[in-house]
Amino acid sequence: MFRTFFVYLSKAAWARKIVTHWGITRRVATRFIAGDVLDDAITAIQNLNKKGICASLDLLGENTATPEDARRTAQDIIHILDTIDQYKVCANVSVKLSQIGLTLDPVMCQANLKLILDRAKQLGNFVRVDMEDSTVTQITLEIVQMMRENGYTNVGIVIQSYLYRSEKDIARLAHDGIPVRLCKGAYKEPSSVAYPKKREVDISYDKLATTLLDGAMVHDAPSVSSDGRVPPLPALATHDPHRIENAKNYASKINLPKKAMEFQMLYGIRRDLQEQLAAEGYPVRVYVPYGTQWYPYYMRRLGERPANVWFIVSNFFKN
Ligand code: FDA
Numbered sequence: 001m002f003r004t005f006f007v008y009l010s011k012a013a014w015a016r017k018i019v020t021h022w023g024i025t026r027r028v029a030t031r032f033i034a035g036d037v038l039d040d041a042i043t044a045i046q047n048l049n050k051k052g053i054c055a056s057l058d059l060l061g062e063n064t065a066t067p068e069d070a071r072r073t074a075q076d077i078i079h080i081l082d083t084i085d086q087y088k089v090c091a092n093v094s095v096k097l098s099q100i101g102l103t104l105d106p107v108m109c110q111a112n113l114k115l116i117l118d119r120a121k122q123l124g125n126f127v128r129v130d131m132e133d134s135t136v137t138q139i140t141l142e143i144v145q146m147m148r149e150n151g152y153t154n155v156g157i158v159i160q161s162y163l164y165r166s167e168k169d170i171a172r173l174a175h176d177g178i179p180v181r182l183c184k185g186a187y188k189e190p191s192s193v194a195y196p197k198k199r200e201v202d203i204s205y206d207k208l209a210t211t212l213l214d215g216a217m218v219h220d221a222p223s224v225s226s227d228g229r230v231p232p233l234p235a236l237a238t239h240d241p242h243r244i245e246n247a248k249n250y251a252s253k254i255n256l257p258k259k260a261m262e263f264q265m266l267y268g269i270r271r272d273l274q275e276q277l278a279a280e281g282y283p284v285r286v287y288v289p290y291g292t293q294w295y296p297y298y299m300r301r302l303g304e305r306p307a308n309v310w311f312i313v314s315n316f317f318k319n
């Protein structure tokens with residue numbers, strides 16, 4: 001219920017107006033968002049890199065409203081790739097297809113994605129396509145598959161363990177050797193497409209993680225690249241210690257080397273765990289979002305943990 005309400009708020013224009021103008025929520029947002037501009041994100045990444053942690057940089061924004069905005073966003077992402085190269089930081093990029101025009105015109109979206117992938121390829125970098133809500137799961141998979149068939153080996157996808165369909169999707173992706181980030185899923189989905197209970201989502205996560213880890217073994221367990229930008233095939237994106245422990249145990253059971261899998265977490269969440277895993281020798285990548293379009297991302301993060309909201313409320317009364 002709590003999470004559902006915040007996912008609803010993330011799409012409500014009236015709530016956006018209130019929250020984005022409220023000083024305290026803006027201040028708390030800085031815990032989850034690296035800043036408004038690219039320089040802020042580069043500084044955040046440099047700090048992570050000093051701890052042996054890599055990043056995936058995300059220019060915040062989704063459901064772009066016009067073709068011009070979608071094209072501009074694609075150019076902005078290309079600029080991010082250039083900046084990563086210029087500063088020599090350990091980072092790749094994450095992209096939402098709705099940012100670059102998916103909901104306006106899938107053909108234009110593909111053209112924009114190709115431009116981004118071309119530049120990433122020239123720079124030896126990698127692009128992760130984030131997964132959005134289930135209305136676009138199929139087309140997102142098809143577009144990534146199409147890019148791979150067109151020779152773009154520097155693109156990967158995200159699978160959400162809450163979807164019933166993910167078992168089949170992940171089996172195919174693991175078979176084809178396509179890099180997958182596995183997460184639980186952040187959107188509000190009906191019980192016709194997604195497990196309604198957290199316990200079921202967790203069970204599904206562990207099962208899908210084993211498929212991914214097995215898949216990496218079948219493909220000779222490629223390691224993360226030496227500069228850290230190109231990830232190994234399986235990326236386990238979760239802050240849930242049980243899911244992490246299960247994945248570690250299974251990988252060790254099948255003798256998958258540590259460098260052939262990676263753990264991913266969100267900026268500002270469980271920094272202790274990020275550092276612990278890096279110290280244990282696993283590649284760790286932190287998703288670093290920046291930009292002025294922080295509202296929907298921020299509301300999804302608040303909805304994941306009631307304590308985040310109580311923190312805002314208690315600060316409101318203190319100030
Ligand atoms: P769970 O929600 O069970 O949380 C486990 C523990 O982690 C909590 O008890 C708490 O300690 C901590 N925690 C989790 N969320 C927190 C928060 N917001 N604030 C403070 N503590 C928190 N989703 C999606 O649909 N598409 C995508 O492309 C992505 N991409 C993505 C990339 C990366 C790197 C990560 C880590 C996550 C995503 N997600 C995502 C989000 C994902 O689906 C999920 O909503 C969140 O990661 C929270 O789920 P957990 O796996 O952490 O488990």
